[in-house]
Amino acid sequence: xxxxxxxxxxxxxxxxxxxxxxxxxxxxxxxxxxxxxxxxxxxxxxxxxxxxxxxxxxxxxxxxxxxxxxxxxxxxxxxxxxxxxxxxxxxxxxxxxxxxxxxxxxxxxxxxxxxxxxxxxxxxxxxxxxxxxxxxxxxxxxxxxxxxxxxxxxxxxxxxxxxxxxxxxxxxxxxxxxxxxxxxxxxxxxxxxxxxxxxxxxxxxxx
Amino acid sequence: xxxxxxxxxxxxxxxxxxxxxxxxxxxxxxxxxxxxxxxxxxxxxxxxxxxxxxxxxxxxxxxxxxxxxxxxxxxxxxxxxxxxxxxxxxxxxxxxxxxxxxxxxxxxxxxxxxxxxxxxxxxxxxxxxxxxxxxxxxxxxxxxxxxxxxxxxxxxxxxxxxxxxxxxxxxxxxxxxxxxxxxxxxxxxxxxxxxxxxxxxxxxxxx
Numbered sequence: 352x353x354x355x356x357x358x359x360x361x362x363x364x365x366x367x368x369x370x371x372x373x374x375x376x377x378x379x380x381x382x383x384x385x386x387x388x389x390x391x392x393x394x395x396x397x398x399x400x401x402x403x404x405x406x407x408x409x410x411x412x413x414x415x416x417x418x419x420x421x422x423x424x425x426x427x428x429x430x431x432x433x434x435x436x437x438x439x440x441x442x443x444x445x446x447x448x449x450x451x452x453x454x455x456x457x458x459x460x461x462x463x464x465x466x467x468x469x470x471x472x473x474x475x476x477x478x479x480x481x482x483x484x485x486x487x488x489x490x491x492x493x494x495x496x497x498x499x500x501x502x503x504x505x506x507x508x509x510x511x512x513x514x515x516x517x518x519x520x521x522x523x524x525x526x527x528x529x530x531x532x533x534x535x536x537x538x539x540x541x542x543x544x545x546x547x548x549x550x551x552x553x554x555x556x557x558x
Numbered sequence: 559x560x561x562x563x564x565x566x567x568x569x570x571x572x573x574x575x576x577x578x579x580x581x582x583x584x585x586x587x588x589x590x591x592x593x594x595x596x597x598x599x600x601x602x603x604x605x606x607x608x609x610x611x612x613x614x615x616x617x618x619x620x621x622x623x624x625x626x627x628x629x630x631x632x633x634x635x636x637x638x639x640x641x642x643x644x645x646x647x648x649x650x651x652x653x654x655x656x657x658x659x660x661x662x663x664x665x666x667x668x669x670x671x672x673x674x675x676x677x678x679x680x681x682x683x684x685x686x687x688x689x690x691x692x693x694x695x696x697x698x699x700x701x702x703x704x705x706x707x708x709x710x711x712x713x714x715x716x717x718x719x720x721x722x723x724x725x726x727x728x729x730x731x732x733x734x735x736x737x738x739x740x741x742x743x744x745x746x747x748x749x750x751x752x753x754x755x756x757x758x759x760x761x762x763x764x765x
Contacts, residue, residue: 474757477757477760478757478760478761478763478764479760481761497764500761500764501764501765503761503764504758504761504762504764504765505765507754507757507758507761508758510747510754510757510758511747511748511754512747513747514746515742515745515746515747516745516746516747516750516753516754517745518753528742528745531738531741531742532742532745534738535722535735535738535739535742538722538723538724538735538739539721539722539723540717540718540719540720540722540723541718543723546723546725547714547717547718547723550681550684550685550714550717551711551714551715551717553684553685553686554685554688554707554710554711554714555711556685557685557704557707557708557710557711558708558711558712
């Protein structure tokens, strides 16, 4: 079987539990690398440089765009977010699956540039549950929560552009489903090219 | 979640072990119904009417085509093979997954008529293994084995038109992989339409 890793895009409403799911996935299963985004937004309390994001100035971000050093980038709420290219390509070649946790706008750009990437949308089971989780985080003002819910309403229009929708009801179940999706993706013909062409070669003698 | 079953097409070279895999899948997991094909070929030793096939005359087959009673049909080695429509639709509505074990020509026709169907190609790990299994069946002459291998060489050109390629090396592993493929297919947006539109409705109040 081919050894190349799969580029996985994980999106979901703020409050869907993406961070928890991705951390648990990497803890439970081997072969996942996390791509770290670059952003021009200011660090929030608890943000760690080089772990949550690479925090840079708008000027440095725009220089990286100009140098073609990003897989994709998008502007969201007045700040740039993007994916540095070199690290992703290196991990895929090594056979690791690379997870990008990005917004829907960035996800669409990744799919255009890499049709073989896998787009997964994580959602809570209902809008009521989403609101409950957002309040439960306790990190945002009422106004910010309202904005995030409004944003979720907009984002929900794009859910069907994803390859898979995974409901995050129980974290373990959600993590196992995502792992299965990625495992099974290795059985798509586009990822079995070497196997198929070897078999076709072996069968030629019978023609 | 939606309850509708998935139409699954299973193809593979003669000798790939399709029959064994499909039987074991139905034994091990619930919710699978097997579609029984109609054919104008003569029964072979061991063939059971209404189990392996519905055996009919060419005239009866052509009448069924004319009455639009088949999901798809194809002519292969001088005989008609087709899928009676009514039973398949009834099972899908009930929430059962329906398995069609058909040739590549029929598979392509099914995918055109039902883009949501899932096409799975079962293959042995190598051409040498395929030849070994065909001889091991002991049901065919050398000439017939030669014909089947020649046919496999031709069919291998169409492997990449399938949604998934599953290597039948160990039956249990192959069966579990097929079951995972079908399970995971329920997470594709096309099969989560009700969930998505309900969530979109719930989120509208936040816009």
